[in-house]
Amino acid sequence: MTANIGTALLFIAFLAALYGAVASVLGARLRVPELVVSARNAVIAVAALVALAALTLMYAFVTHDFSLKYVVAQTTRAQPWPYLFSGFYGGQAGSLLYWSLTLALLSTVVVLVHFRSDRQLIPYVITVLLTIESFFLVVLNFISSPFETVFPVPPDGRGLNPLLQDPGMLIHPPMLLAGYMSVSIPFAFGIAALITGQVNNRWLQATRHWALLAWLFLSLGNLLGAWWAYHVLGWGGYWGWDPVENVAILPWFAMTAYVHSVLVQERRGMLKVWNMVLIIVAFNLAVFGTFVVRSGILASVHSFAVSEIGPYFFGFLAVSLIVSLTLLMLRLPQLRDEHNFDSMLSREATFLFNNLLLVAVICVTFLGVIFPLLSDAVQGRQINVGPPFYQQVNGPLLLALVALMGFGMLVPWRRGAARALFRGLRITLIGAAVITTAAVVLGARSPWTILSIAACAFALIVALREFHRTAIALMRAQQTPYPAALLAVFRYNRRRYGGYLVHVGIAIMGLAIIGSSFFQAERSVSMRPGQSVAVGQYTVAYQGLTTWNEPGKQRTIASLLVRNANQSFEVAPQKVVYQNWEDQPISEVVIKTVYPQFDDVYIVMAAYGEDGTASFHIFVNPLVAFLWLGGALLVLGGLISWWPSPVTSPTTAPAAANVRARRLTPDTVSS
Amino acid sequence: MAEDVVVARAGGSSRRAFDVKIIVGGIVILLAVAYLVVAALPAGTAYYLTVSELADMGERAQTQQTRVSGNVVPGTIVRSADSQDIRFQVEDESGRLTVMYSGVVPDIFGDHTQVVVEGTLGEDGIYSAEVLLAKCPSRFEEAVPTGSEYTEPG
Secondary structure, three states, X not given: OHHHHHHHHHHHHHHHHHHHHXXXXXXXXXXXXXXHHHHHHHHHHHHHHHHHHHHHHHHHHHOOOOOEHHHHHHOOOOOOHHHHHHHHOOOHHHHHHHHHHHHHHHHHHHHHHHOOOOOOOHHHHHHHHHHHHHHHHHHHHHHOOOOOEOOOOOOOOOOOOHHHOOHHHHHHHHHHHHHHHHOHHHHHHHHHHHHHOOOOOHHHHHHHHHHHHHHHHHHHHHHHHHHHHHHHHOOOOOOOOOHHHHHHHHHHHXXXXXXXXXXXXXXXXXXXXXXXXXXXXXXXXXXXXXXXXXXXXXXXXXXXXXXXXXXXXXXXXXHHHHHHHHHHHHHHHHHOOOOOOOOOOOHHHHHHHHXXXXXXXXXXXXXXXXXXXXXHHHXXXXXXXOHHHHHHHHHHHHHHHHHHHHHHOOOOOOOOOHHHHHHOHHHHHHHHHHHHHHHHHOOOOOHHHHHHHHXXXXXXXXXXXXXXXHHHHHHHHHOOOHHHHHHHHXXXXXXXXXXXXXXXXXXXXXXXXXXHHHOOEEEEEEEOXXXXXXXXXXXXXXXXXXXXXXXXXXXXXXXXXEEOOOOEEEEOOEEEEEOOOOXXXXXXXXXXXXXXXXXXXXXXXXXXXXXXXXXXXXXXXXOHHHHHHHHHHHHHHHHHHHOOOOOOOOOOHHHHHOOXXXXXXXXXOOO | OHHHHHHHHHHHHHHHHHHHHHHHHHHHHHHHHHHHHHHHHHHHEEEEXXXXXXXXXHHHHHOOOEEEEEEEOOOOOEEOOOOOEEEEEEEEOOEEEEEEEEOOXXXXXXXXXXXXXXXXXXXXXXXXXXEEEEEOXXXXXXXXXOOOOXXXXX
């Protein structure tokens, strides 16, 4: 019954999406506004239908309807209820449904917000969005349906893999998938601009918030993924340059480049072709991400078994690339830049180089991901590239990006005077030198390490000083105390200072990455109760094992005492054996952040024996806590930047305009 | 009008001067990236081989980093009592290979598990793996990241 309802809903949704995609473009071409209105209604109808289908699946989960294959695969009767929800997107069919739901809901918001304000673009935006939606619905209806039934109906399900029964897993996949999907919206506007020839800045302004939203979702998705890997997987790290991680970060790099380069087009009418290319690339990288994850063409730790939907995604990718690049070619004459670059010492030039570096990172990472396929085609043999490749190539590029990030905040638009630039730089350079020297004193030796620390410190101080200077100016102008002025900075120019807060976050994350990758201590050891081992500055003593039985699982807990020069604490890493998953005991990692060093003491129990012997993998990871702090600032900054500005009334504007006019003029045109 | 022409020309020439700088900057980045890629490729690469292809490589398999995938032969897993060393055999269509590995074993590793090992062949014919990736074969579809990934060198 549930299966029939769900299947029917998805099929009607498919028909509605197809109708809307065609009606919208016909309505625009034949000038029949009623058709476009009906297409808008189709967008809303598709969202409602897909939402109902999702609710139907949810209902099947909650009622333990094991007549559905998907429910059997993802849940058991004993599964705690929050993980019934992660079962929703835990498998292929469900994640496709989640995906099309997200896209349908976002599309609905798009038509509601932009239908009146962007009359010329919207019919084509609807067509593009519904075409993407139709593709997902084809796959859901005809290839991989979550409403497939199984007979005879089993009494209980197989259940979600225990590794995924973790709070991080409740939010990481939805965020990342939502990020993938929200890239579709600026892409749809870009394509609509190309089709209509309305290639002025309107499509950029209309999608400014959408692009930032996509960037935010992608940031959150990747950060949560790293957090989950670090806290759950137990290999002591948060990023392994695995193919699936790479394809998740690729659209993030593209969107990061895009949110910078659109500023250049908005202000100076330059980089028009570049922006189109970036958004096309970002969207196709998002599709490529799904393709890689779902096709099984690459050996990854995340490898989903080879599934039959790979070729469909590949076909979709090919069509979308060919169509969008052809459209771009046809419009090239209209995309001529209105201005030229005035000087290398200008913000637009730093944005251009930031973009070139980001594109280089994208190309390198993409090359690494497809290298096994490439070498197979050329040499007839698959060659895999591992983390050292990415570290050696992307490391220096990212370092240059961080340095450029600091530099970019210093130079003004159009043309900067070198003297004015260096006048304000002295304190910054002294500060960066102090931090770098401190790092050398604390043990940094290799030139790369020292250079990286210097670059991050430089960027961090530049960003902080930007806040400080503006706060001082506001304090004087508005006669407010300093802390209030510091907050007022965000009200003053939300988009810019939100962005600078992101820069602060990036610089802090950079320091954390340097700390945890260059100064990590690790040791694998097997101990009997009473034995102890030294790792870095810490001594770890093993005290013994205990076993607990809980409903649905059995825990084995090791008790360890960790000491350093001035403190000691107990930790208890565990192995948990879940019912139905006896062959896969799950390690519960312990991570204890030690202050004031900000070392993470990270211990995994690898195995244990009958006699109480247990083997452990022990890491001391310095500064990882700053990674999460930097990540939180990055997300907060992105959120501030994204937050829609209140419509500023002209009466309040002059007051702000008096404040050190040049420095404080908002660089955004409020829309 | 005449003034416009002059201005345009001035803009044009400064544009050219600047475009050269941009192009030079772009080329510098391109060369740097190319250099980095070429320099890093030997370090980061591993050949995907079958068990018999590995045997055919002869002595070169002792220095060249390789990747072999196969299923763990049931009953061959031997864990050492006092360390994290583990020894097992993997099997593909072309043959069997004995593998030594030291480090955290993925949670889903066990008999019949499909694994990918990366490392070099020892003189004694035992494959010494630095990386052990495991996939779970028991389910139609899987979202199982394993416990062991590359541990970044300190």
